[in-house]
Amino acid sequence: MNKIVKDFFKSIALLIIVSLLAVWITLYYTPNPLFTIANLIPIEANLTKPDNYLTIEKSTKVERNIVYSEQYPNSLLDIYSPIHSNDKLPVVLFVHGGGFFKGEKEMAKYFGRTISSNGYAFISINYDLVPNATVFDQVKQINDSIQFITDNADEYSLDIDNINLAGSSAGGFLALQLLSSYHNEIYAKKIKIAPVEKIKFNSLLLYSAVYNLSEFQHYDSNFLTSYLLSKIGWGLTGERSWESDSVLGAILNQNNYINKDFPSIFITDGNTNTFTEQATNYSNRLEETGVFVQTLFFNSREEVGHGYQLNMHTSASKKAVKESLNFLERVNK
Structure with missing residues (x-):
């Protein structure tokens, strides 16, 4: 035996x-098997309802699973808006996070209703995920959603003179890429973005965003972490030798494309297992360039994690919502 x-x-x-x-x-x-394995591992998104969600739910509506592009398979969006509104609404276009290879538009189901209940059309979009798309495919797909908003503004009562980009985590990077491409023709050509005619973004809101992916080209860590990062970067960029490509590294660093003509930007992040240092560095660079930036960071007395704004029963999320709405009210007058 x-x-x-x-x-x-x-x-x-x-x-x-x-x-x-x-x-x-x-x-x-x-690198595809690595992402297949990673997708088997559940990631806790910490989605919770705000305390007054029943009131918010009664005052808003949602139109789900609207196709916004025929060019990409995963091109659905949801539109949250106030029930009692006869005017065209300023738009908040939200790009979800998930490391570029996970996540979905429903991650904003509570956050979106909350923002929309204050007089906004909150649009949360899906996009193709790595390894079926690179970060450059993803930003082109998001640009398609801008074209959809422009073409269908009358049908959905959208004010295209007041489009506010927003993104969380990886989605923040993609939203920032898009904004940068609209203000820099050379960068737009590098990432193959054709800006939608007559569109000028009103503002940008970034929640726990990553700002500089080139930091991970030479990440100082143990062998296994470095090996996995090399494969992840290959999937994200589509370039096997991405770690040694300095030109690609420059494209992946959004600090290189700050423009004095950027609209107002709201930046917030937690202080635990997130991109706080990148966020503070980027916001400082914006201020030095003369761009208006409003920030929300937290001291060490309160532990606030990555993507905290979606955990809406917490005091940190309540503060983020309040400051986000104050920011939106100021820039959408």
Whole structure:
């Protein structure tokens, strides 16, 4: 019996080794299996309702799963808006997070209703995810949603003179990419963005965004982390040798494309396991350039995590909502 048990465990160990070796060999040719495995791991998004959600829900409506582009498979959006409104509404276009390879528009289902109840059309979009798309495909897809908003403004009562971009985590990076491309023709050509005619973004709101992906080209860590980052970066950019490509690195660093003509920008982040340092550096650069920036950061006495604004029963989220609305009111007059 002991021999049977030993042989069984030897077989299991051999199977595991062979499987790991097969994955390792496959990853030499493509990063896709890594994202397949990553998508099997649930990520807690910490979505909670605000205390007054029943009141908010009664005062708003949502039009779901509207197709905004025929060019990309995952091109659906939801529009949250006040029930009692006869005028065209200023738009908040929200790009969800999820590391570029996870997430969905429903991540903003409570946050979106809350913002819209204050007189906004809050639009939350899906987009194709890595490895089926690169970050450059994703930003082009988001630009398609701007074209959709422009073409369908009358049908959905949207004020295209007041379009406010917004994004959380990876979605913040994509929203910032789009804004940068609208203010820099050279950058727009590099990432192949054709700005929608006559569109000038009113503002940008960034929640726990990443600002500089080039930091991960030479990330100082252990072998396994460095190896995984090399494969993730390959999937994100579509370039196998992305770590050694300085031109690509410059494109992935949004600090390089700050423009004095940027609209007002709202920046917030937590202080635990997030991109606080990148956020503060970017906001400082904006101020130095003369761009109006409103920030919300937290001291060490209160632990506030990544994407905290979606955890809406917390005091930090309540503060973010209040300051976001104050910011939007100021820039949408």
